[in-house]
Amino acid sequence: MRFPPEIPAAFAAQMTHWLGAEADHLLSALSGRPWRGLRYAAVAKPNGSLPASLAPFLRDRVPWTEDGFYLAQGPSLGYTVLHQAGAFYLQDPSAMAVAVALDPRPGERILDLCAAPGGKTTYAALLAARRGGAQMVANDIHRDRVLALAENAERVGAPCAITNESPSQLAEAWPQAFDAIIVDAPCSGEGMFRKDPAVRAEWRPDAPERFQALQKDILTHALNMLKPGGRLVYSTCTLNPLENEQVVLWLLDHFPVELEPLPEWPEWQPARADWAADRPELRRARRLWPHLGRGEGHFVARLRLCEPVSDQPRRRSKSSAHPGANKAWEAWLESFVTAIPASWRRTTGNKNVVFADVLGDLAAPGLRVLRPGPPLAERKGRVYVPHHAASRLIPPGGFRATVEIDEETAIRYLAGEPLAAPGDVSEETAFCAVAHEGFHLGFAKRAPGRLNNLYPRGLRSTRIESLAALAEEVAASSSYT
Incomplete structure (x- = not known):
């Protein structure tokens, strides 16, 4: 069989084993361009909409979520004022389905166990905010990645606690503590091959088997932290059934869990029961195949815990007031x-x-608690x-004083420049919020004749680009489709 030269030969052979002739279509798709996505993100404005200035970059809606859009190919929007303001999050369209599958409910206690860099955490926080809020905890075991998680949660205003612990340590501290848990597990990353050449280069034939052992260990600890009746969403961005259907089959055989049906999202396919002992309920999980849907490869399953796994009572401790x-x-x-x-x-x-x-x-x-809350x-x-x-x-109007600025002024503010003090800013407080298109950028402090810039020095940048200029670039090129 012929396959694209950038695809590892052993991976092509594995996919041919599972998919037969259909593998040709998958391998061809993995050599193409990845799909780019953007979703609404501002948690403080949970029922808001994306600003009109983003319209030139947006294409179709992502059909499995009301908040997501496909992006035109072309310039990145990561260094723009609205991105810095937390108005939107750049996220793979397929990854948006995980928070939708979680379906947060009012007042729940939710854990994202392998949360970095924060796309799924921040979307779950937004969906929870629409329904009255939830107690959100986001964790990642890696110190460098947990810092990126904290930065993204801060940028969009996700009000969560952030921990930097192993699943085993959390399970010991928090038995039967959560109503819902996301395990977006470490995996071989085969679904990311066309997006990330480094993942492709690092893949090895034994990767699915190695990651399966890690996934089972993480899931065991996750179930120990789940309350009876609670939901666990298991997801990967890989294709091999060893890490997907067969992991879910192992959960069904070893724990008191039931696989819940997920919505029949457009472009997603049922998981393959024939790859895991022909258990028919496995079809309740969902797969997005890169050759069949507009997204990168993804697997999502939602399980309900029928009875407690842990027999430990949770040790309750009182929060100490500041x-x-x-x-x-x-x-x-x-x-x-x-x-x-x-x-x-x-x-x-x-x-x-x-x-x-x-x-x-x-x-x-x-x-190890990085932040007990925002x-x-x-x-x-x-x-x-x-x-x-x-x-x-x-949300807008929530501060005693707010200064709304245009994009040009906002670019200067994000670089650290002071602002001229408008005459209509209330003098009731020494501090005022600085906003652009209704999204808060940060704060400034009143001084004679000006507003001193309080935007953090570590976040300041002279690389911020104008959306209007980028829109002209997109409009001028027929390749940005």
Whole structure:
């Protein structure tokens, strides 16, 4: 059989074993261009819509979610004002289905166990916000990746706690603690071959078998953390049934779980029962094949736990209030925010930073907690200064003072320049929010004749591009389809 030269020969042989003649169509698709996607992301504006300035870049809607669009081929939108403001998230269209499958419900406690870089966490947080909110915890075992997770959660305003632990450590601390868990498991990444040449180059013939062992270990710990009746969404971005159908079959054979039916999303196919002991319920899981749907390769299954796996009672611990959560803190909030969220009154602290206490009674000695919740403010002496993350947690009109700026001014603000002080900015507070097209960029501090820029130095960039200029570039090229 002939196959594209960039595809590993052993992978082609494996796919031919499973798919037969259909493998030719898959391998041909994997040598093409990947699909690009963008979805609405601002959690503080859960029922909002994408700004009109993004319209030149958007193509069809992603049919399995109301928030996603396919993007025109062409320039990246990652260095634009609206991306920095958290208005949208660049995400593979197929990956958007995982949070949709989770189907967050009001007041649930949700864990994303392998969460970095945060696409699924942030979308689950947005869907939860539409339904009244949830207690979200996002974890990743890798220190470098968990920092990217924290940055993305902060950018879109996802109000979650972030931990940096192994699944085994979390399972020991949090037995039967969660209503819903996402396990977007480490995998051989075969579905990403056309998107990421590095994944293709690193693939080895024994990768599916090696990753299957890791996936089973992670899932065992995840089920220990799930309440009876709770939901577990298992997903991978790979194609081999060893990591997909056969892992789900193993779960069905070894744990008290039931496979729940997922929606019949357009362009997705039922999982292959014939690849896993012909168990007919496996068809309730879903696959997106790159040669059959507009997305990268993905597998999604949702399971319900029928009875507890762990026999350990969860050790409850009380969240310790931040020492600054007193009359001074309340007075500062009143001067700064028009309607104080309840979570901003339940705070905890680390050094001089005040955090919303999302982790709450899940706090446990010894766990590596990067953030117990979103940071709200820094205490400098007797003065509170708003933390940048707080700008993304409040909807428009939520701050006592807000300055709306155009794109050109926003580009300068993101580079660190001060702003001219408009005459209509309220003088009730020393700080004001800075917004573009209704999305908060950050904060500024009043000074004589100007507003001093509080955008974090580590985030400042001189690379921000104008959407209008990029739109002209797209319009000028017929290849951007």
